[in-house]
Amino acid sequence: FFFFFFFFFFFLFFFFFFFFFFFFFFVSLFFFFFLLFFFFFFFFLFFYYYYFFFFFFFFSLVFVGTIILIDIFRAINGCLEVSFCRKHFQSISLSLS
Known part of the structure; x- marks a missing residue:
């Protein structure tokens, strides 16, 4: 029984050692x-x-520049939308109260 475990662990050690190596x-x-x-x-x-x-190189610059410009305009648009909505909802809440 212990002999079996010895060979089993021996086999596992060499298998994983050679496999990973x-x-x-x-x-x-x-x-x-x-x-x-x-x-x-x-x-x-x-x-x-x-x-x-x-x-x-030229087309990668155009592609990356377009993505950067789109991100900048989306960020500006998001800020404008948030500020517009904030003002709009503030005026609604003030008129309701």
């Missing part, structure tokens, strides 16, 4: 090759298709 090893390996691939990919794009970068 190889898991993190393959994850780090994958991440390394992923970064390497992207580095060479963008390196290639920058030197052979540099106009693609300006195109992408």
Whole structure:
């Protein structure tokens, strides 16, 4: 009975040890090759298709700038709506009282 538990825990230890060891090893390996691939990919794009970068940079600036402007106008509109509603409800409550 105790012999069985000994082998069971022995098996669990080695299973999890090798599983996590190889898991993190393959994850780090994958991440390394992923970064390497992207580095060479963008390196290639920058030197052979540099106009693609300006195109992408311009449209990303337009996209991000549009989102920022929309957020600013929504914030201003929200403040105006809140202040308008507050004044409106204050006048209603004053007229009712």
